[in-house]
Amino acid sequence: MTPPxxxxxxxxxxxxxxxxxxxxxxxxxxxxxxxxxxxRYAASLPGVILARDYKYMCSDPGQELIQQDIREYQxxxxxxxxxxxxLHEHTFRAALARAGLNPFYLQMVxxxxxxxxxxxNREAATAKARDLARAAIQRVRHHxxxxxxxxxxxxxxxxxxxxxxxxxxALLLAEAGKRVILVERQxxxxxxxxxxxxxxxxxxxxxxxxxxxMSAVRAHPNITLxxxxxxxxxxxxxxxxxxxxxxxxxxxxxxxxxxxxxxVDACVFxxxxxxxxxxxxxxxxxxxxxxxxxxxxQVVVIDPDRCLNLKTGKCKKTCxxxxxxxxxxxxxxxxxxEVKVGxxxxxxxxxxxxxxxxxxxxxxRYPNVFTTLEAERLVNSSGxxxxxxxxxxxxxxxxxxxxxxxxxxxxxxxxxxSRTCCMHSMKLxxxxxxxxxxxxxxFHMDIRSAGKGYEEFYDxxxxxxxxxxxxxxAEVTDWAMTAKEEGHxxxxxxxxxxxxxxxxxxxxxxxxxxxxxxxxxRELRRIxxxxxxxxxxxxxxxxxxxPVITFTDGIFLAGCCQGPKDIPDTVAQAGAAAxxxxxxxxxxxxxxxxxxxxxxxxxxxxxxxxLPLCPYSxxxxxxxxxxxxxxxxxxKGCGACVAACPSGSIQQHLFxxxxxxxxxxGVLSYA
Amino acid sequence: MKYPYFPGCSLRxxxxxxxxxxxxxxxxxxxxxxxxEDWNCCGATAYMSVDETQAAVLASRxxxxxxxxxxxxxxxxxxxxxxxxxxxxxxxxQFPDIQQTVQRALAQANLNYRGSVRVRHPLDILLxxxxxxxxxxxxVQPLRGLKVAPYYGCQIVRPYATFDDAHxxxxxxxxxxxxxxxxxxxxxxxxxxxxxxxxxxxxAGLRLSYxxxxxxxxxxxxxxxxxxxxxxxxxxxxxxEIEHRWGPIPIPTVYFSQLMGLAFGLAPRQLGLHxxxxxxxxxxxxxxxxx
Numbered sequence: 001m002t003p004p005x006x007x008x009x010x011x012x013x014x015x016x017x018x019x020x021x022x023x024x025x026x027x028x029x030x031x032x033x034x035x036x037x038x039x040r041y042a043a044s045l046p047g048v049i050l051a052r053d054y055k056y057m058c059s060d061p062g063q064e065l066i067q068q069d070i071r072e073y074q075x076x077x078x079x080x081x082x083x084x085x086x087l088h089e090h091t092f093r094a095a096l097a098r099a100g101l102n103p104f105y106l107q108m109v110x111x112x113x114x115x116x117x118x119x120x121n122r123e124a125a126t127a128k129a130r131d132l133a134r135a136a137i138q139r140v141r142h143h144x145x146x147x148x149x150x151x152x153x154x155x156x157x158x159x160x161x162x163x164x165x166x167x168x169x170a171l172l173l174a175e176a177g178k179r180v181i182l183v184e185r186q187x188x189x190x191x192x193x194x195x196x197x198x199x200x201x202x203x204x205x206x207x208x209x210x211x212x213x214m215s216a217v218r219a220h221p222n223i224t225l226x227x228x229x230x231x232x233x234x235x236x237x238x239x240x241x242x243x244x245x246x247x248x249x250x251x252x253x254x255x256x257x258x259x260x261x262x263x264v265d266a267c268v269f270x271x272x273x274x275x276x277x278x279x280x281x282x283x284x285x286x287x288x289x290x291x292x293x294x295x296x297x298q299v300v301v302i303d304p305d306r307c308l309n310l311k312t313g314k315c316k317k318t319c320x321x322x323x324x325x326x327x328x329x330x331x332x333x334x335x336x337x338e339v340k341v342g343x344x345x346x347x348x349x350x351x352x353x354x355x356x357x358x359x360x361x362x363x364x365r366y367p368n369v370f371t372t373l374e375a376e377r378l379v380n381s382s383g384x385x386x387x388x389x390x391x392x393x394x395x396x397x398x399x400x401x402x403x404x405x406x407x408x409x410x411x412x413x414x415x416x417x418s419r420t421c422c423m424h425s426m427k428l429x430x431x432x433x434x435x436x437x438x439x440x441x442x443f444h445m446d447i448r449s450a451g452k453g454y455e456e457f458y459d460x461x462x463x464x465x466x467x468x469x470x471x472x473x474a475e476v477t478d479w480a481m482t483a484k485e486e487g488h489x490x491x492x493x494x495x496x497x498x499x500x501x502x503x504x505x506x507x508x509x510x511x512x513x514x515x516x517x518x519x520x521x522r523e524l525r526r527i528x529x530x531x532x533x534x535x536x537x538x539x540x541x542x543x544x545x546x547p548v549i550t551f552t553d554g555i556f557l558a559g560c561c562q563g564p565k566d567i568p569d570t571v572a573q574a575g576a577a578a579x580x581x582x583x584x585x586x587x588x589x590x591x592x593x594x595x596x597x598x599x600x601x602x603x604x605x606x607x608x609x610x611l612p613l614c615p616y617s618x619x620x621x622x623x624x625x626x627x628x629x630x631x632x633x634x635x636k637g638c639g640a641c642v643a644a645c646p647s648g649s650i651q652q653h654l655f656x657x658x659x660x661x662x663x664x665x666g667v668l669s670y671a
Numbered sequence: 672m673k674y675p676y677f678p679g680c681s682l683r684x685x686x687x688x689x690x691x692x693x694x695x696x697x698x699x700x701x702x703x704x705x706x707x708e709d710w711n712c713c714g715a716t717a718y719m720s721v722d723e724t725q726a727a728v729l730a731s732r733x734x735x736x737x738x739x740x741x742x743x744x745x746x747x748x749x750x751x752x753x754x755x756x757x758x759x760x761x762x763x764x765q766f767p768d769i770q771q772t773v774q775r776a777l778a779q780a781n782l783n784y785r786g787s788v789r790v791r792h793p794l795d796i797l798l799x800x801x802x803x804x805x806x807x808x809x810x811v812q813p814l815r816g817l818k819v820a821p822y823y824g825c826q827i828v829r830p831y832a833t834f835d836d837a838h839x840x841x842x843x844x845x846x847x848x849x850x851x852x853x854x855x856x857x858x859x860x861x862x863x864x865x866x867x868x869x870x871x872x873x874x875a876g877l878r879l880s881y882x883x884x885x886x887x888x889x890x891x892x893x894x895x896x897x898x899x900x901x902x903x904x905x906x907x908x909x910x911x912e913i914e915h916r917w918g919p920i921p922i923p924t925v926y927f928s929q930l931m932g933l934a935f936g937l938a939p940r941q942l943g944l945h946x947x948x949x950x951x952x953x954x955x956x957x958x959x960x961x962x
Contacts, residue, residue: 358838359836360838360839475838475858477858478858479857479858479859479886481882
């Protein structure tokens with residue numbers, strides 16, 4: 001293929017000396033691709049001084065091989081045919097650098113993800129690998145020596161979500177001396193953990209271990225806490241994010257309110273009337289309320305959809321009279337803030353599965369069917385019943401059934417295991433029995449108690465007489481077949497250990513509802529420009545080796561937004577995310593790919609076509625010369641201007657026309 | 672509105688009252704049914720369990736004829752027909768070998784089936800095409816005071832829950848409420864009526880029918896409304912036998928379309944109510960006049 005006319009060949013270069021390496025990747029590649037044949041073929045191509053195949057190119061001896069050859073044979077271009085450059089490009093570039101060669105003289109051929117893992121026919125796969133190798137060899141001769149771009153990193157971090165994951169990460173970063181902005185959309189931090197009574201397997205009280213951390217967040221000089229706030233826009237890139245946060249009006253001056261709750265007592269609503277979110281709707285609150293006793297910040301909030309004054313403007317405003325600090329501000333407006341941060345930790349948590357999606361379990365139809373979160377509030381001493389386990393009509397349940405895997409491990413709803421429900425349910429079983437003296441039966445498919453001290457906890461439940469029935473519950477019904485079943489809920493289940501279908505009358509049913517991604521996770525994903533799995537969990541870069549980093553540099557994941565996990569795992573992951581962010585911020589700079597665009601001043605005619613296309617405003621027109629030029633520090637290498645330039649005078653490093661054309665030429669030519 | 676219509680054997684046999692009332696009611700709503708020409712056995716659930724392939728071929732011939740006639744939908748009121756035709760549709764989409772067998776068989780009769788016909792149930796049409804508002808407008812004698820237990824049976828919601836929930840269907844509930852009836856909340860909406868067991872293992876089959884009647888009675892129902900000729904047959908024709916075994920349960924079973932007709936003010940005889948073995952009476956009135 002002839003290059004376009006306006007591209008005169010660059011100044012004469014000496015014939016390159018190319019070294020070619022093909023990796024077996026153990027059997028990953030070698031099983032499907034004839035690696036020796038690829039090496040033989042590559043050696044026959046012009047410019048290739050030597051070609052080798054080797055079991056593990058990424059290993060130390062593999063890298064050492066490249067370095068030795070560079071010195072011994074004066075190689076000045078290297079092609080490695082192995083896995084995805086995402087995994088090992090930096091490995092091999094570093095090897096080149098160690099041998100004194102500019103690292104950008106490397107080209108990789110992905111014959112694992114693109115060939116051996118997706119094809120079965122060895123002959124055809126080998127032919128494809130040969131084509132790709134030829135393309136890379138033709139391309140690499142046009143590579144140029146480049147220098148990576150260094151960009152400074154801001155030392156501030158944004159933590160998104162104030163559950164236990166966000167709290168832990170924020171505290172770690174703050175302790176390390178970094179400025180942290182913690183954004184939480186609810187009026188208080190604490191998340192789901194604040195609603196729990198006790199935590200498995202040690203049965204220590206969730207509030208007792210969480211609230212000190214909550215107040216530490218509030219008190220820490222390095223943490224700015226923005227509750228009742230949401231991130232609406234994220235711009236920029238690693239090291240230099242510009243985040244727009246919307247602070248919803250809570251109609252209270254946060255600086256003045258001390259949480260004395262005199263306004264709440266004085267509200268014209270004598271009693272709570274609206275479902276209390278914190279108690280999972282089991283109690284009622286007023287339009288002005290403190291979310292829960294340990295709420296952080298200790299600042300009340302007014303619900304604009306319920307408050308008479310905000311809805312109709314007609315109210316005696318007794319709350320205003322009661323507040324001697326004049327903290328109530330009915331004309332408070334939403335505020336929009338822009339903050340600049342270097343890294344972002346996403347810890348937005350999960351939603352619970354809505355059990356009305358499985359009508360066979362009767363949630364919403366039978367009053368005495370509860371969810372695990374509701375049961376959690378019932379056993380909690382600061383809950384709506386002060387820790388007394390009661391049915392909706394006030395009776396004490398004599399028998400309680402807990403149904404596992406509601407909305408988990410079920411192809412009609414969610415295929416995944418929510419991981420916490422087995423332990424959570426066994427913990428509830430012990431607490432319910434302790435609080436109500438009820439007989440508790442757990443209906444399960446398997447008991448999954450993998451974790452330190454977890455299996456021992458299961459043992460304890462067995463010893464202490466919690467009943468376990470293995471079988472997926474068919475339905476919960478109020479259809480009584482016998483006098484004994486009269487007035488009870490009946491669980492119909494195939495007891496797969498006993499081998500027959502049973503009907504078990506119970507007073508109270510608790511559905512162990514699974515975890516699912518937050519309802520607006522996909523929206524947030526777009527704002528943050530990170531990836532989601534099909535299910536909607538945020539995607540980590542590598543399931544084993546990059547569990548808290550995302551595909552977007554500088555954004556990290558912690559807690560259940562990445563997938564279901566319990567508190568210990570969440571805290572561990574939050575710590576890891578904070579450490580990753582710290583490593584980045586403490587180095588102070590990052591090295592970026594020098595894939596910037598540049599303009600050939602001899603060809604640019606100053607037509608300005610490219611100017612409005614650049615999303616980063618990196619292109620400017622030099623009026624005196626009538627030519628455009630690109631500010632390399634601002635260019636992100638998106639390539640929009642390169643494609644649009646009518647005179648073809650814009651080129652991009654690493655994607656020069658001659659490199660791309662040579663590659664296309666190589667892949668299309670028949671050997 | 673005009674719908675292509677597949678009666679199946681039941682609506683010409685034991686389920687005549689269903690056809691009579693459905694046609695009358697739809698006609699009253701301005702919907703005409705056009706019978707599929709030269710239809711044959713739907714494939715039958717019983718046959719399906721004996722020889723699935725042959726049953727699939729039988730079912731496909733009906734759909735192929737409907738497709739050839741240019742129909743994109745086919746109304747199948749009988750629950751068994753509805754299930755079998757839907758199952759065929761599902762099988763040829765999921766299993767290429769069944770599709771090949773079916774096409775080979777159809778080719779011998781110069782037919783071919785591309786799979787373009789959507790099988791629909793009267794409840795689906797009534798709620799989602801005609802709409803409850805249009806039905807409400809036609810109600811002249813609201814079924815006030817009549818407590819009806821809606822009984823869906825198994826086949827229209829399982830395994831293919833095409834237009835309603837598989838566990839907690841509500842379309843008939845909404846329809847009956849629109850007619851002014853009091854809908855009895857009960858948990859056995861989709862529980863087995865006994866199916867063909869009433870004929871083969873009567874002890875088991877009759878007991879299942881009895882459970883339905885008994886629970887409806889316990890919940891204060893006056894009448895059971897059904898969509899299925901087989902359910903109707905079990906609950907109506909074996910009623911005397913059930914009462915003989917377990918004592919009196921004065922609950923008649925009628926088709927939902929018959930209740931619609933009554934609410935529309937149509938004559939009971941036009942609705943086939945005289946065919947019921949257990950006579951249906953309004954709770955407040957002595958008898959529905961059956962001339």
